[in-house]
Amino acid sequence: MEEVPGAMGTSASLALRLGQAIFSTASLLFMCLGIDFYSYTAFSYLVTVMGFVIPWSITLVLVDVYSVFVKCLPHQPRILSAIIIGDLVLSLLSLAAASSTASVTDLLLDVGTPYCRANFCSRYQLSAVMAFLSWFLSFASSLFNLWRLPSL
Amino acid sequence: MEEVPGAMGTSASLALRLGQAIFSTASLLFMCLGIDFYSYTAFSYLVTVMGFVIPWSITLVLVDVYSVFVKCLPHQPRILSAIIIGDLVLSLLSLAAASSTASVTDLLLDVGTPYCRANFCSRYQLSAVMAFLSWFLSFASSLFNLWRLPSL
Numbered sequence: 001m002e003e004v005p006g007a008m009g010t011s012a013s014l015a016l017r018l019g020q021a022i023f024s025t026a027s028l029l030f031m032c033l034g035i036d037f038y039s040y041t042a043f044s045y046l047v048t049v050m051g052f053v054i055p056w057s058i059t060l061v062l063v064d065v066y067s068v069f070v071k072c073l074p075h076q077p078r079i080l081s082a083i084i085i086g087d088l089v090l091s092l093l094s095l096a097a098a099s100s101t102a103s104v105t106d107l108l109l110d111v112g113t114p115y116c117r118a119n120f121c122s123r124y125q126l127s128a129v130m131a132f133l134s135w136f137l138s139f140a141s142s143l144f145n146l147w148r149l150p151s152l
Numbered sequence: 153m154e155e156v157p158g159a160m161g162t163s164a165s166l167a168l169r170l171g172q173a174i175f176s177t178a179s180l181l182f183m184c185l186g187i188d189f190y191s192y193t194a195f196s197y198l199v200t201v202m203g204f205v206i207p208w209s210i211t212l213v214l215v216d217v218y219s220v221f222v223k224c225l226p227h228q229p230r231i232l233s234a235i236i237i238g239d240l241v242l243s244l245l246s247l248a249a250a251s252s253t254a255s256v257t258d259l260l261l262d263v264g265t266p267y268c269r270a271n272f273c274s275r276y277q278l279s280a281v282m283a284f285l286s287w288f289l290s291f292a293s294s295l296f297n298l299w300r301l302p303s304l
Contacts, residue, residue: 042255092247099248100255103194107256150302 004151006144008060008080009067013141017064020057020137024050024094027130030123031101042100043124046131049097053090053134077152080145087142091135098131156303158296160212160232161219165296169216171289172209176202176246179282182275183253194252195276198283201249205242205286229304232297239294243287250283 005012028050037043060083067073105124108115115121157164180202189195212235219225257276260267267273 041258045255095244096247096251100251103197103252103256104259106193107259146298 004144004148006140007148008075008083008145009064009072011068013144014061014064014068016137016141016144017057017061020134020141021054021061023130023134023137024053024057027098027127027134028054030127030130035120035123040104042097042104046097046101046127049090049093050131050134053094053138056086056090057134057138075148075152077149080149080152084142084145084149087138087145091138091142094131094135094138098128098135101131102128156296156300158292159300160227160235160297161216161224163220165293166213166216166220168289168293168296169209169213172286172293173206173213175282175286175289176205176209179279179286180206182279182282187272187275192256194249194256198249198253198279201242201245202283202286205246205290208238208242209286209290227300227304229301232301232304236294236297236301239290239297243290243294246283246287246290250280250287253283254280 003010006016007013028047031037031043031047031050035043037047063073101124105121105128108124109121155162158168159165180199183189183195183199183202187195189199215225253276257273257280260276261273
């Protein structure tokens with residue numbers, strides 16, 4: 001049984017999942033802390049999506065930690081398929097949320113001061129960047145697992 | 153050699169490609185005709201992406217028409233891989249463009265009259281919907297071809 005680096009149960013996968021958990025949490029925190037994000041649809045959407053991505057990636061971090069450091073778990077095609085579909089759906093939602101946030105932030109920056117007081121816009125930008133990074137890592141995980149699937 | 157419905161050279165694929173070509177052209181026309189779309193980054197981005205999607209999908213419509221009605225072309229794994237990667241990249245770009253456009257339009261609708269004169273905002277909305285449909289069909293094509301790839 002060949003081992004694909006980045007597929008479930010490898011240390012590369014653990015690194016990808018840790019990255020997803022860190023970036024999605026950072027994106028949520030940059031957007032939430034002290035900002036009335038619910039006045040903008042795009043920002044509420046980002047917060048909702050990150051609320052799904054964070055528990056998903058933390059669960060998979062725990063599975064990977066167990067698999068790497070304690071005991072290699074057996075791979076079952078059905079479970080791996082479910083993980084691939086979950087990753088794919090969440091990565092598409094993250095991409096949509098990140099690009100919505102980025103474009104709305106760009107528009108607010110154009111309008112200027114009344115909507116961007118106290119460096120709020122740079123926080124929106126940071127949040128969008130973190131969401132893009134989280135999307136990229138989820139998508140990479142999904143592709144690596146998809147590559148692994150036929151050999152099971 | 154099994155035939156996957158929706159993979160290159162089938163009539164389902166031709167229908168998907170036709171849908172992509174129609175929806176992406178509609179999205180471009182709703183956005184461009186008589187509107188200063190270049191004052192907004194998100195709208196310029198949508199127009200740029202649709203400028204790539206339209207020739208791509210029209211080329212593949214022609215290939216599929218030839219393959220369905222004239223002579224079944226042989227499938228080569230390399231060409232199919234290139235088509236899958238192209239579809240995947242363009243579908244991700246379309247999704248990002250569609251969600252950016254949708255969120256900016258939502259913000260403009262909130263602000264109201266000065267930015268939404270002469271039903272411009274409903275045209276932006278229609279353009280975003282068409283871009284979402286084009287994304288969905290590109291992504292479906294990409295997945296069907298990916299499913300077909302291992303059997304080559």
